[in-house]
Amino acid sequence: xxxxxxxxxxxxxxxxxxxxxxxxxxxxxxxxxxxxxxxxxxxxxxxxxxxxxxxxxxxxxxxxxxxxxxxxxxxxxxxxxxxxxxxxxxxxxxxxxxxxxxxxxxxxxxxxxxxxxxxxxxxxxxxxxxxxxxxxxxxxxxxxxxxxxxxxxxxxxxxxxxxxxxxxxxxxxxxxxxxxxxxxxxxxxxxxxxxxxxxxxxxxxxxxxxxxxxxxxxxxxxxxxxxxxxxxxxxxxxxxxxxxxxxxxxxxxxxxxxxxxxxxxxxxxxxxxxxxxxxxxxxxxxxxxxxxxxxxxxxxxxxxxxxxxxxxxxxxxxxxxxxxxxxxxxxxxxxxxxxxxxxxxxxxxxxxxxxxxxxxxxxxxxxxxxxxxxxxxx
Amino acid sequence: xxxxxxxxxxxxxxxxxxxxxxxxxxxxxxxxxxxxxxxxxxxxxxxxxxxxxxxxxxxxxxxxxxxxxxxxxxxxxxxxxxxxxxxxxxxxxxxxxxxxxxxxxxxxxxxxxxxxxxxxxxxxxxxxxxxxxxxxxxxxxxxxxxxxxxxxxxxxxxxxxxxxxxxxxxxxxxxxxxxxxxxxxxxxxxxxxxxxxxxxxxxxxxxxxxxxxxxxxxxxxxxxxxxxxxxxxxxxxxxxxxxxxxxxxxxxxxxxxxxxxxxxxxxxxxxxxxxxxxxxxxxxxxxxxxxxxxxxxxxxxxxxxxxxxxxxxxxxxxxxxxxxxxxxxxxxxxxxxxxxxxxxxxxxxxxxxxxxxxxxxxxxxxxxxxxxxx
Numbered sequence: 001x002x003x004x005x006x007x008x009x010x011x012x013x014x015x016x017x018x019x020x021x022x023x024x025x026x027x028x029x030x031x032x033x034x035x036x037x038x039x040x041x042x043x044x045x046x047x048x049x050x051x052x053x054x055x056x057x058x059x060x061x062x063x064x065x066x067x068x069x070x071x072x073x074x075x076x077x078x079x080x081x082x083x084x085x086x087x088x089x090x091x092x093x094x095x096x097x098x099x100x101x102x103x104x105x106x107x108x109x110x111x112x113x114x115x116x117x118x119x120x121x122x123x124x125x126x127x128x129x130x131x132x133x134x135x136x137x138x139x140x141x142x143x144x145x146x147x148x149x150x151x152x153x154x155x156x157x158x159x160x161x162x163x164x165x166x167x168x169x170x171x172x173x174x175x176x177x178x179x180x181x182x183x184x185x186x187x188x189x190x191x192x193x194x195x196x197x198x199x200x201x202x203x204x205x206x207x208x209x210x211x212x213x214x215x216x217x218x219x220x221x222x223x224x225x226x227x228x229x230x231x232x233x234x235x236x237x238x239x240x241x242x243x244x245x246x247x248x249x250x251x252x253x254x255x256x257x258x259x260x261x262x263x264x265x266x267x268x269x270x271x272x273x274x275x276x277x278x279x280x281x282x283x284x285x286x287x288x289x290x291x292x293x294x295x296x297x298x299x300x301x302x303x304x305x306x307x308x309x310x311x312x313x314x315x316x317x318x319x320x321x322x323x324x325x326x327x328x329x330x331x332x333x334x335x336x337x338x339x340x341x342x343x344x345x346x347x348x349x350x351x352x353x354x355x356x357x358x359x360x361x362x363x364x365x366x367x368x369x370x371x372x373x374x375x376x377x378x
Numbered sequence: 379x380x381x382x383x384x385x386x387x388x389x390x391x392x393x394x395x396x397x398x399x400x401x402x403x404x405x406x407x408x409x410x411x412x413x414x415x416x417x418x419x420x421x422x423x424x425x426x427x428x429x430x431x432x433x434x435x436x437x438x439x440x441x442x443x444x445x446x447x448x449x450x451x452x453x454x455x456x457x458x459x460x461x462x463x464x465x466x467x468x469x470x471x472x473x474x475x476x477x478x479x480x481x482x483x484x485x486x487x488x489x490x491x492x493x494x495x496x497x498x499x500x501x502x503x504x505x506x507x508x509x510x511x512x513x514x515x516x517x518x519x520x521x522x523x524x525x526x527x528x529x530x531x532x533x534x535x536x537x538x539x540x541x542x543x544x545x546x547x548x549x550x551x552x553x554x555x556x557x558x559x560x561x562x563x564x565x566x567x568x569x570x571x572x573x574x575x576x577x578x579x580x581x582x583x584x585x586x587x588x589x590x591x592x593x594x595x596x597x598x599x600x601x602x603x604x605x606x607x608x609x610x611x612x613x614x615x616x617x618x619x620x621x622x623x624x625x626x627x628x629x630x631x632x633x634x635x636x637x638x639x640x641x642x643x644x645x646x647x648x649x650x651x652x653x654x655x656x657x658x659x660x661x662x663x664x665x666x667x668x669x670x671x672x673x674x675x676x677x678x679x680x681x682x683x684x685x686x687x688x689x690x691x692x693x694x695x696x697x698x699x700x701x702x703x704x705x706x707x708x709x710x711x712x713x714x715x716x717x718x719x720x721x722x723x724x725x726x727x728x729x730x731x732x733x734x735x736x737x738x739x740x741x742x743x744x745x746x747x748x749x750x751x752x
Contacts, residue, residue, distance in 0.1 A: 343509025
């Protein structure tokens, strides 16, 4: 059994194998040591990069497919339906079947489309997704890149997805796509501000932009509890504006199917359509992850003051489970939005951002700064 | 068609022309709207109709009156029963046939049930037009149960063809009364759900209030009828003004609003659902005994002359006009279909609003395209 081999190998260094569930750096450190002992430093780096890349590819596919399935089940639950239930137990293989179908579908060339941009656009969206995924702390030690401006980096790369959307809309030579892309441009650029300010509120509280340190700072209490009311307001604003940022209902202006058929990806077919579709769900996963990391303590277990027994029980649950749990609670909230509310109009959407969320946010940042200055937070 | 659009686009006006339909998720069929935009703003729009034209009026000239009934199902397929009823009432009026009370009661109940399911589908699709997709499933869930009741008695679900000159095709199913009463009880419980998910929603109110306001003056001059006109304050309910079947024996309110905007048009229809429930409730326990059809001659010939009959369908006033030369088929037949007239106001309403509002407005007019094209 290969797993036993790894386990024994790890335990040779550090102790019982199940410890890796609580601190993943034991395993990664052991593998790193082993590689360094076996091959030259250059090849160590290459092999590690390839391994991390493959792991992220798999992770991307699994999360994307699972979220598509989850969304279909959630919306079926809300709409008094059963949802997919034919392929595999509870229909869990439905999205895989869909993906296989999309893989085999013809990619229709569009007349008068700018074929270079048209073909590049889905990849831009996907690459940007990967770049953001890499910086998220999934569990203790399970963190591909961890540097001092982590949250700033995630904001920067995730706002680049608008480039892919705009290119897709512009290059596909369709009026619906163009309107969708223009709407999406206005929307993402506006809501970027709210997201940035909501996260700055937390950065002020934590005093660092490094994600691992932000999580570590929440050992004594999650920021949503630590930061008084400003943190709660920031959390609510973050959830609203991140829903808008990822073009999901009730803010799905860019692909409003009752107005623009499918918005910017109207003309895409086959696997390129699937890329956009998956990217939407991975985006949702990314924003939910950031919300969980910044406000709900990331992989940090839930602790209550000096209740030692309770805290020990909470510590027993592995960090990765904590992280996934929190992320999916946020994803569930975002899904509930989509399936209960009607869609806003584009001018109402911008009004909401510029007249309400942004002023509230600015005041909120000031209050938070004042609280931190006076040391009134918990 | 395409060349024409090209010419408009290269005009000196330099507008952004967009072709909505004939295949578009929100035109509910094969309506084609050529919309000229300025940014997101609708400058003007031109409906192109005829994609589902079947020449029903011309076909009517070569078939007999009982056969015509089956064609009228295919016009406004959500008001199939009322369409049938219009032709039957016309034939009965022309031949001066006295029909029993039982027939009148059955027709009224059926026509209110069919109004109910039509408004439920309106509610479902209107929610979807505004982006609330859950509404669609709520609306259809309740509508299916009415269709089941239809199926049991008439054998058809949507295109019932239940009427025939001089009565109805078959007697009511023995379970009919019980099922309808159960349904009324069930649906009264479900109506607050409708209000909770759409009517009371802030986003919904923001999207519809003040959008596409139709003044009373315009409603009259465009000839708008049905709930769309009553939302502007025009009292035009044929059931009240020119009662047919058993409508003179029931108490009900004509739903009137004065705002005339998209929200009022929506509310008028939701209120009408409640009124329909009231009407059915008053009738369902008192269906008198008697024959379900009057025996008519095997070949129905209308005396020479012209005849007109109007009924209130779920979307407005349906007028049937027949010129007879004394034969077994009409010399000329003309349907004054509510949707065709209501479509005419779309350009007037949508001008100056956004694309999203155009969808909301056309959704609130509740257009059925086969009825426009006939």
